[in-house]
Amino acid sequence: MSSLITRVRLKQIENLIEKGKRLDGRGLGDYREIKIEQGIIEKAEGSARVLLGKTEVLVGVKIETGEPFPDTPNEGVLTVNAELVPLASPSFEAGPPDENSIELARVVDRGIRESKAIDAEKLVIEPGKKVFVVFVDIYVLNHDGNLIDAAALAAVAALRNTKMPNYEIENGEVKIKQGYTQLPMRAYPITVTLGKINGKLIVDPWLEEEEAIDSRISLAINDEGNICAIQKGGVGYFTPQQILEAARIAKEKATALRKKLDW
Amino acid sequence: MPTFFEKKQIVTPGELLAEGDYIAGENTYEENKKIYAARIGLANCENKKVNVVALRAFYYPKVGDIVIGTVLEVGFNGWTVDVKAPYTALLRASDVLSRPFKPQNDDLSHFLNTGDLIVAKIASFDRAHDPQLTVSEPGLGKITRGQIMKVTPTKIPRVIGRKGSMISLIKQETGCQIILGINGVILVTGKKPEDEELAMMAIQKIEEESHTSGLTDRITQFLKEEKAKREENKNE
Amino acid sequence: MSEKPEKLIDKKGLRLDGRKPDELRPIKIEVGVLSNADGSAYIEHGKNKILAAAFGPREMHPKHLTLPDRMVLRCRYHMAPFSVQERKSPAPSRREIELSKVIREALEPAVFVEYYPRTGVDIFIEVLQADGGTRCASITAAALALADAGIPMRDLVAACAAGKVGDTVVLDLMDTEDKVGSADVPVAIMPNLNAVTLLQMDGILTFEEFERAVDLAIEGCKKIYAVQKEALKARYMAVKQEEEVEE
Numbered sequence: 099m100s101s102l103i104t105r106v107r108l109k110q111i112e113n114l115i116e117k118g119k120r121l122d123g124r125g126l127g128d129y130r131e132i133k134i135e136q137g138i139i140e141k142a143e144g145s146a147r148v149l150l151g152k153t154e155v156l157v158g159v160k161i162e163t164g165e166p167f168p169d170t171p172n173e174g175v176l177t178v179n180a181e182l183v184p185l186a187s188p189s190f191e192a193g194p195p196d197e198n199s200i201e202l203a204r205v206v207d208r209g210i211r212e213s214k215a216i217d218a219e220k221l222v223i224e225p226g227k228k229v230f231v232v233f234v235d236i237y238v239l240n241h242d243g244n245l246i247d248a249a250a251l252a253a254v255a256a257l258r259n260t261k262m263p264n265y266e267i268e269n270g271e272v273k274i275k276q277g278y279t280q281l282p283m284r285a286y287p288i289t290v291t292l293g294k295i296n297g298k299l300i301v302d303p304w305l306e307e308e309e310a311i312d313s314r315i316s317l318a319i320n321d322e323g324n325i326c327a328i329q330k331g332g333v334g335y336f337t338p339q340q341i342l343e344a345a346r347i348a349k350e351k352a353t354a355l356r357k358k359l360d361w
Numbered sequence: 362m363p364t365f366f367e368k369k370q371i372v373t374p375g376e377l378l379a380e381g382d383y384i385a386g387e388n389t390y391e392e393n394k395k396i397y398a399a400r401i402g403l404a405n406c407e408n409k410k411v412n413v414v415a416l417r418a419f420y421y422p423k424v425g426d427i428v429i430g431t432v433l434e435v436g437f438n439g440w441t442v443d444v445k446a447p448y449t450a451l452l453r454a455s456d457v458l459s460r461p462f463k464p465q466n467d468d469l470s471h472f473l474n475t476g477d478l479i480v481a482k483i484a485s486f487d488r489a490h491d492p493q494l495t496v497s498e499p500g501l502g503k504i505t506r507g508q509i510m511k512v513t514p515t516k517i518p519r520v521i522g523r524k525g526s527m528i529s530l531i532k533q534e535t536g537c538q539i540i541l542g543i544n545g546v547i548l549v550t551g552k553k554p555e556d557e558e559l560a561m562m563a564i565q566k567i568e569e570e571s572h573t574s575g576l577t578d579r580i581t582q583f584l585k586e587e588k589a590k591r592e593e594n595k596n597e
Numbered sequence: 598m599s600e601k602p603e604k605l606i607d608k609k610g611l612r613l614d615g616r617k618p619d620e621l622r623p624i625k626i627e628v629g630v631l632s633n634a635d636g637s638a639y640i641e642h643g644k645n646k647i648l649a650a651a652f653g654p655r656e657m658h659p660k661h662l663t664l665p666d667r668m669v670l671r672c673r674y675h676m677a678p679f680s681v682q683e684r685k686s687p688a689p690s691r692r693e694i695e696l697s698k699v700i701r702e703a704l705e706p707a708v709f710v711e712y713y714p715r716t717g718v719d720i721f722i723e724v725l726q727a728d729g730g731t732r733c734a735s736i737t738a739a740a741l742a743l744a745d746a747g748i749p750m751r752d753l754v755a756a757c758a759a760g761k762v763g764d765t766v767v768l769d770l771m772d773t774e775d776k777v778g779s780a781d782v783p784v785a786i787m788p789n790l791n792a793v794t795l796l797q798m799d800g801i802l803t804f805e806e807f808e809r810a811v812d813l814a815i816e817g818c819k820k821i822y823a824v825q826k827e828a829l830k831a832r833y834m835a836v837k838q839e840e841e842v843e844e
Contacts, residue, residue: 373744374744374753375750375787375788375790377789388749390749397789399750400750401744401747417744417833447713448656448715
């Protein structure tokens with residue numbers, strides 16, 4: 099996903115960060131402006147669009163019936179997929195999902211799954227045979243950096259907005275009835291990504307910063323402030339101290355964001 | 362300001378070798394005034410310079426190296442040559458023709474064709490360009506006779522021996538001409554195929570099984586015995 | 598298929614296979630096991646059996662993937678169909694694609710990629726048998742394959758996971774513990790440079806538990822590093838003796 103960044107620009111970013119500042123005027127620990135809109139796709143059971151600065155991610159949730167996994171007969175199924183659609187960046191190409199989109203989907207999936215955000219046991223229609231399958235489709239519409247946080251936020255916002263169809267069982271067949279109920283949720287994880295430039299940590303790196311950082315770390319934080327998923331990315335490294343520092347910042351940022359969003 | 366190894370100690374990548382006022386030599390690197398090993402090898406220190414003699418490396422072209430390569434492709438105005446390096450080498454048509462190359466008249470495959478072997482010198486090489494070869498010096502060019510063998514490039518110095526003692530010994534005892542490509546390819550040319558075989562056996566022995574002491578002596582012994590055996594067979 | 602064991606940690610504080618919470622599974626490593634690869638290594642980490650091979654640096658195909666200022670590292674992590682209880686389709690899964698990426702990113706900080714512009718190195722990892730912690734064992738083996746190929750490196754990379762089983766933070770989870778346990782934290786380090794190059798986590802941990810898990814995993818990595826180093830040296834001991842003879 100990286101493109102060439104000029105040495106001058108790199109130096110500029112590094113010098114600013116050394117002084118605790120960033121190109122777009124933010125402090126090292128500041129998020130860009132976050133806007134969330136829910137329920138914008140009527141045909142989807144749930145949807146949300148998140149604007150993180152200029153990064154724009156749309157998530158649609160579809161609910162269908164299907165079979166549970168054999169090892170979890172009493173739980174519904176969650177499937178997360180991500181598309182880096184070509185209109186979102188000159189670096190995105192049409193075609194089957196590459197490792198970047200697969201990683202994005204799996205990191206968002208892990209945050210939702212490990213925090214047990216969806217009450218999966220309530221999605222069972224007939225144990226071992228029929229359950230609701232929740233499809234979370236992440237659509238990146240504009241890539242201006244930190245897709246992970248934007249996608250994770252949009253996914254949870256869309257799930258909060260998701261309606262499940264009412265149903266009844268008639269002669270062993272599932273019949274969809276009129277009306278909807280809210281998708282049962284138990285937690286609202288928030289993912290915070292930090293980048294490392296010259297040994298300094300910055301929250302929510304945008305596109306140009308992403309090209310300058312050698313590594314990033316994303317932490318999903320649950321409602322209690324515990325960590326429920328982590329992914330390090332990039333070709334650099336962190337010292338153990340930097341990791342603990344990142345975890346501390348992530349917890350703080352997630353708590354603040356949770357309060358602001360009233361989740 | 363200590364060093365952290367004994368002379369000729371085997372070290373692995375990342376091992377701290379020295380701290381303070383030292384110079385990072387071959388197969389080492391420096392970070393924050395500390396010198397670490399960058400390859401598996403044997404550590405040594407001479408005049409404050411810390412080196413690791415690699416036990417495992419691949420051939421990396423250097424201007425002036427004599428190499429033996431295989432012609433891969435006949436191109437538009439030259440040849441591409443495999444010199445067993447991370448980069449494919451180029452040999453320009455004008456270098457072989459010793460005159461300007463005329464695409465309309467000259468059929469390059471007439472001079473060198475795919476699969477041909479050449480002895481060549483690295484004429485130029487840098488980070489941005491693949492190595493360029495030259496054959497316009499005495500002793501270089503297409504190989505028309507003899508036999509080829511391959512050894513690990515790190516072993517070439519051992520085939521040469523101290524001050525060339527080992528290679529002189531083999532040449533003398535077998536009557537063969539031997540060209541050692543720095544890239545680990547060796548050309549052996551003798552009067553008879555049997556002589557060439559004997560030289561190659563000796564080189565292989567050096568590469569493979571010289572774990573015990575007295576390598577030069579053992580190679581001398583080996584060559585004598587083999588030659589005696591051959592004499593006997595002839596007389597029978 | 599899966600039977601959930603009653604207790605993952607017994608009264609004496611021992612785990613299902615009799616290990617203490619901070620104890621590694623037995624590890625066996627051999628370097629230079631494949632003659633066609635430029636470098637290779639085989640690891641048995643508990644019941645995990647994994648082969649890693651490195652090819653290069655060499656010209657890259659397709660050529661447009663080369664970079665003008667550095668070598669490109671490619672990595673394929675792949676599980677054999679017979680490596681797990683139920684046959685795994687040989688086609689690469691999304692999990693394998695993600696792991697290939699994070700393994701590559703765990704190894705790359707250790708490689709001097711800037712030395713060999715316009716070239717590529719391929720790392721192929723085949724999991725022959727899996728029993729929890731395959732990505733870590735793969736990294737441990739792959740780092741050795743790179744060193745065995747003679748590729749200049751800043752450090753080796755050793756990897757190990759820690760996690761939470763019941764209420765206890767434990768080292769090096771095997772498959773059963775991973776499936777039933779409540780968290781798993783795989784970590785890779787460059788041991789001499791105090792640098793973490795792989796960090797993932799799933800499950801739920803408090804900040805304190807996370808700190809403990811990372812510490813424990815790093816301790817595990819250091820023990821694995823000792824085995825790793827010995828295995829690499831063992832492969833070249835014979836060669837070293839040769840060199841000494843020439844003095």
